[in-house]
Amino acid sequence: MATSFESSDVLYAYTTISRSSSSTGASRQASPAETSPAETSSIEGLQGVPIYQYTGVRDLQERVKSQSTELQAGRSNQQYLVFRSVTKGHLDMLDRKRASIGKHTRMTHYTDTNLLIVKLMPSVEHEITYLLLADDLSHVLAGMGLPRRSLIPLGGSRFSGPNSSKEGDSAYKPRSRNRRADWPTLVFESRLSETLTRLRHDARWWLTNSGGDVRIVIIILITPVEKRLQVEKWCLSPATGHRPATRAHLNSNPLVPTRIQEVTITQNPATPPNPAAQPGTTVQPSTTTQPDAAASYAVTGAPLILEFQNLLLRAPIPPEGDVVFPAADLLLWADSFWESVV
Template sequence: MEPSNITSGLPEDYVTHPFTSLSKLSIEAERVLERLNQNDDAGNQYILVLNLPRAIRSQLVENKNVLHGINFRLMFERTTALIKVVPSEPHETATSRLRDHITASAVLAGTSMDDILWSGKTTHRPSVAADKGKQAHDCFIPPTRQPRGNQPQGWPSLVIETGVSESLTRLRHDARWWFENSEGAVRTVILLSIKRIQKTILLEKWQLSPPGQSVTLQQALRIQQMAIPPMPPLGLQQAANQYPFIAQTATITTANATGSLPIHLHYQALFDRAPGPGQPDIRLDAAALMRLAVSLQ
């Protein structure tokens, strides 16, 4: 399997923008957002930026309002960057409600709020010197990887990537990027593909199989039918030995949620430690998932 790269799986109508100035890039982002708004969040949300100066890249990384306040997420490789324009409230609402439900479930199970850290638009790199990086829509940093003293922040254990339905293929490549570049330190990636016109969210929960063990489509379908899917591997894996697959999936509306329910997050994989007494795994049932679609009404 070829490694995922910055152009993998982009929609056919993605925008290519040779960089000349930040103001022109902001205008391009405004055009993409305007087209999305006109089409009820259907269509392209990506801008591929070429010849991006390092100083401008730093501004995109550090200043969330640098594109005239337009909400976006960034990925980059050397002088090429991929900007994902976040179109509307349902995308942020779905992501934040998923995050909040996971947090509330963990706290109700006795987890301290001090152990819970969501990292939002933090840029993650394979190494400090690496000339590539990526921002998640949101991500969870377990206690063992949180910045303390001289210890820098580590990889998230859970990543959430959200996009319009036309971006689903690209989102799947995003899942692979997180697994490959973290060498399996990222254990779970949840994709939220939003169809605003149909008032529907497709959720896919991705994870890795044990090192070197491929997963056929039939095997993945059997796993999706399990009451409790297997826990993601806890050790690191080189990218060449990885086999990511969809462990669970759900179709969500404001009226119902169907699929491999409940969506199951293993406590040990999420918090990078064994659960204590009375700390169960986190389960997202139909009622919890339906709340993700509340702003699609």
């Protein structure tokens, strides 16, 4: 039985999605035969998110405004809205009305299922994590002697795959990719939540749909209650456990989206881990302008490494090299973030 919310034009994402509906827009739970794998895959990690029947720009505007208000007031951490029956023509209309919908939105559209996922980013918590880290990245590159804007910021530009299109939270490409349609080499995605499932879905989307043009995806999960930042680096890497190459299977080790690295930074852990007992964990105080408010952090999985060649698409020339964020830099990044959102 589908669970209703506010009106008959909404289902929750833990129910299946029906391709058919009545002329009034009412929704019902689909039978297994009516639900395609593509529909199930497109809402991965969005369990509990309401799914609305798209009825026009004004209705979408009102729902975005209402949910943004809840986010800004701290009454909700739900950043997503899902609309069905959104065609490519509808998406073009939404683009023309984008200013009235809000610049703080990111849209993912699935042309094969006509699903539109709207991600809301209306406050500092939703954007400052990756903006601070990107600023640190620019600082490191400048220290190597690279000219300013060696990585061009693309913001939330939309990129299209075979059956869907997506806007990242933020993206960057090197100057060598000088065509408007060129994919970024680095993409950031962040979320206020307790689960990484949707962010991992996003990472796989960028790496797969770009055909390998996107080299690094950094996903950041923000958990305010626990003052924790979880960072994962995703890249393409050879799949393991595949059969030997034959004429029928020329590529024995195809490249697949892979989680390469995990870093967790937790402020003031209740029981600070013992670094000697847990290799890879660093606990140390932050540097702040208010010594009495100094925070301690547990950092696991450091350093975070962004390969120079993946970012700039060329081999480094000394003193150039990979961008390395050690534990000390990561805790300062986390400290700057939490100070900014108090």
